[in-house]
Amino acid sequence: MKKTFRGAAASILAVAIAQSAIAQDMITEIGEAEGQLRIVAWPGYIERGETDAKFDWVTGFEQATGCEVLVQTANTSDEMVALMNEGGFDLVTASGDASLRMIAGNRVQPVNIDLIPSWNTIDDRLKQAPWHYVDGTHYGVPYMWGPNVLMYSTEVFPEAPTSWSVVFEPQNLPDGQPNQGRVQAYDGPIHIADAALYLMTHQPELGIESPYELNQEQYNAALDLLRQQRQLVSRYWHDAFIQIDDFQNEGMAASGSWPFMVNLLQAAEAPVASTIPQEGVTGWADTTMMHSEADNPNCAYMWMEHTLSSNLMSDLSVWFGANPAVPEACTDGRGMQTAEGCTRNGFDDFERVRFWQTPVTRCESQEQCVPYYRWVSDYIGVIGGR
Amino acid sequence: MTVLDNTTSPAPARGLFERLSDVLWRRPRLLVALLVLPPLAWLGIVYLGSLFALLVQSFFSIDEFSGQIRYELTLSTYAELFRAYNLDIILRTVAMAAAVTVAAAIVAFPIAYFAARYARGPMKALFYLGVMLPLWSSYLVKVYAWKLILAREGILNWAFESAGLSWLLNAYLSLPGVGGNSLSVSWTGTFLVFLYVWLPFMILPVQAALERVPPSMLEASGDLGAKPGQTLRHVLIPLALPGIIAGSIFTFSLTMGDYIVPQIVGTSARMIGQAVYQYQGTAGNIPLAAAFAVVPILIMGLYLWFAKRKGAFDAL
Numbered sequence: 001m002k003k004t005f006r007g008a009a010a011s012i013l014a015v016a017i018a019q020s021a022i023a024q025d026m027i028t029e030i031g032e033a034e035g036q037l038r039i040v041a042w043p044g045y046i047e048r049g050e051t052d053a054k055f056d057w058v059t060g061f062e063q064a065t066g067c068e069v070l071v072q073t074a075n076t077s078d079e080m081v082a083l084m085n086e087g088g089f090d091l092v093t094a095s096g097d098a099s100l101r102m103i104a105g106n107r108v109q110p111v112n113i114d115l116i117p118s119w120n121t122i123d124d125r126l127k128q129a130p131w132h133y134v135d136g137t138h139y140g141v142p143y144m145w146g147p148n149v150l151m152y153s154t155e156v157f158p159e160a161p162t163s164w165s166v167v168f169e170p171q172n173l174p175d176g177q178p179n180q181g182r183v184q185a186y187d188g189p190i191h192i193a194d195a196a197l198y199l200m201t202h203q204p205e206l207g208i209e210s211p212y213e214l215n216q217e218q219y220n221a222a223l224d225l226l227r228q229q230r231q232l233v234s235r236y237w238h239d240a241f242i243q244i245d246d247f248q249n250e251g252m253a254a255s256g257s258w259p260f261m262v263n264l265l266q267a268a269e270a271p272v273a274s275t276i277p278q279e280g281v282t283g284w285a286d287t288t289m290m291h292s293e294a295d296n297p298n299c300a301y302m303w304m305e306h307t308l309s310s311n312l313m314s315d316l317s318v319w320f321g322a323n324p325a326v327p328e329a330c331t332d333g334r335g336m337q338t339a340e341g342c343t344r345n346g347f348d349d350f351e352r353v354r355f356w357q358t359p360v361t362r363c364e365s366q367e368q369c370v371p372y373y374r375w376v377s378d379y380i381g382v383i384g385g386r
Numbered sequence: 387m388t389v390l391d392n393t394t395s396p397a398p399a400r401g402l403f404e405r406l407s408d409v410l411w412r413r414p415r416l417l418v419a420l421l422v423l424p425p426l427a428w429l430g431i432v433y434l435g436s437l438f439a440l441l442v443q444s445f446f447s448i449d450e451f452s453g454q455i456r457y458e459l460t461l462s463t464y465a466e467l468f469r470a471y472n473l474d475i476i477l478r479t480v481a482m483a484a485a486v487t488v489a490a491a492i493v494a495f496p497i498a499y500f501a502a503r504y505a506r507g508p509m510k511a512l513f514y515l516g517v518m519l520p521l522w523s524s525y526l527v528k529v530y531a532w533k534l535i536l537a538r539e540g541i542l543n544w545a546f547e548s549a550g551l552s553w554l555l556n557a558y559l560s561l562p563g564v565g566g567n568s569l570s571v572s573w574t575g576t577f578l579v580f581l582y583v584w585l586p587f588m589i590l591p592v593q594a595a596l597e598r599v600p601p602s603m604l605e606a607s608g609d610l611g612a613k614p615g616q617t618l619r620h621v622l623i624p625l626a627l628p629g630i631i632a633g634s635i636f637t638f639s640l641t642m643g644d645y646i647v648p649q650i651v652g653t654s655a656r657m658i659g660q661a662v663y664q665y666q667g668t669a670g671n672i673p674l675a676a677a678f679a680v681v682p683i684l685i686m687g688l689y690l691w692f693a694k695r696k697g698a699f700d701a702l
Contacts, residue, residue: 078664082666180567181566181567181571182567187654233654234566234567234568234571234653235570235571235652235653235654236654238649238654239649239650242533242650245533245534245537246537248539249534249537249538249539249540250537250538250539250567250568250570250571251538251539251568373448373671376664376665376671377471377472377665377671377674380471380475380656380661380664381470381471383654383655383656384471384474384475384478384655384656385474385655386470386471386474
């Protein structure tokens with residue numbers, strides 16, 4: 001009797017555990033649309049034709065599925081993580097320096113790729129990228145990727161600068177004026193990686209293998225370079241539109257930037273252009289990830305399929321100056337993008353881009369690396385003049 | 387209760403509402419307690435409770451290597467506040483708040499004096515409108531507008547250029563500390579925007595205080611031979627001081643907590659609000675963000691204690 005009871009209890013327990021495991025696991029079929037979808041996204045990522053009527057990849061989705069799309073923009077990866085930690089969102093377009101943090105913190109759930117019919121159209125280089133594919137599990141659908149380019153004023157530079165040194169080292173620019181006060185840098189700790197990337201070429205004796213995996217000595221060298229940069233930078237850019245304004249009204253000569261700002265400035269006929277310097281560039285590769293407590297999972301899956309199969313990838317890559325996760329979007333005419341456009345956005349430079357990752361203590365290339373937590377406080381110190 | 391029912395009238399079964407009203411009538415303290423409970427709960431749970439939750443966070447620490455929060459009580463997070471770059475942030479913020487407050491008092495006093503003493507009828511309405519109008523438009527719009535005004539290719543620079551005074555502006559901008567590449571990327575720019583944004587919060591209390599100063603006192607001072615300057619120093623300002631201090635509480639605390647102005651206009655060096663914002667949003671360093679958030683609370687506590695001694699709240 002007692003034995004049976006214990007056996008029954010054990011089996012009930014086992015069932016309960018199994019069920020909770022299933023509950024935590026991904027969903028296996030898409031139900032009815034919930035009527036809305038909340039997305040945390042980079043500015044300019046989700047357009048419904050309000051900024052420019054030609055760029056709209058939301059209205060069609062809303063009409064087809066009945067899911068109203070609500071967007072909250074975030075300017076840095078840290079803001080994205082903070083918003084996802086607060087909750088209340090279904091999806092996030094997370095870069096590689098945020099995605100692993102959210103996976104580790106159980107903020108996002110595994111994605112069932114069987115429910116996404118267009119999964120196979122994704123670029124093979126991205127299908128199992130380490131920033132969303134962890135321990136054999138997919139945590140998201142690749143969205144967009146692109147380089148952090150060097151934007152420059154064509155009035156100051158008749159020819160494109162070939163090195164990042166114009167924003168790191170004090171020097172006179174081609175117009176004869178010093179670069180001090182006329183360059184900008186990104187107001188996010190991940191910018192330390194740009195300094196490390198520069199050092200990989202200019203101080204090879206440091207032995208940096210990845211700009212996201214720095215030991216103490218390499219890290220200190222990067223910080224020293226950034227301290228030097230602080231003397232040159234008048235304002236660190238944080239908000240894409242403030243940087244656009246600064247290039248129009250503050251006489252900026254050069255800055256690390258996104259193709260997004262370059263495109264908008266060029267559309268406003270500002271004299272700017274962008275380049276990928278000899279040192280290579282850092283870049284972002286974003287992934288649509290789903291909140292672990294998403295209220296609208298069905299709409300979320302419909303959106304993930306929509307990102308791959310609609311005009312989104314193609315038009316967004318024109319709009320943002322980025323590259324689609326679906327290579328065919330460059331060529332098959334589903335939107336405005338063309339093969340030349342993708343080449344211009346750096347589609348063929350995939351190997352030259354060091355994609356954003358979260359720096360962690362236990363890194364691959366060496367014994368111990370400086371973790372992101374330290375990057376944050378030290379970068380605050382550098383900007384504060386320490 | 388049953389005993390009571392038997393002794394009084396054999397009333398028919400009464401509704402819940404009547405019985406409740408009887409109970410409350412018999413026990414007035416219960417009524418008061420019930421009425422006070424919701425606001426008290428609001429204050430206690432929502433306001434003080436969240437403040438306490440924040441305070442507790444600041445006594446935890448973050449593991450330097452893994453970035454995980456360690457839930458053990460420690461003062462190490464507070465010690466971190468005293469690291470040079472964090473101390474910089476605190477000192478920078480307090481200095482900015484103090485400068486904005488002093489400047490706001492100096493600018494607001496004559497305006498408030500004019501409004502309290504000379505403005506009448508439609509003039510007074512115009513004054514209120516003028517002071518309040520900026521508060522009606524979005525704060526962000528005002529800050530962005532200032533960014534454009536102060537920009538290198540903005541209207542202020544243009545005005546200096548047209549007046550042939552560019553050398554003056556450039557000389558000022560080359561000063562260390564307050565200067566920069568242009569006004570919009572200098573501390574002076576941040577200061578000007580703060581001054582503009584918070585000025586109404588200084589003018590209104592000062593004006594209220596000045597209205598209460600009887601004109602007869604100023605006349606008496608003059609009759610006793612005081613020069614206008616002496617009347618101002620020894621009669622008017624002491625009597626208006628509570629208003630100035632009340633206004634300064636607003637300008638000081640608002641400047642200290644703000645994180646939007648220094649992000650849009652200024653040198654990008656952090657102030658306390660930005661530091662809190664960045665630390666909490668990053669690698670989950672909530673303890674340090676909480677410790678930073680405690681700093682303005684402490685400073686404001688000291689400030690309020692000082693203001694109370696000076697009688698700033700007597701006029702409320």
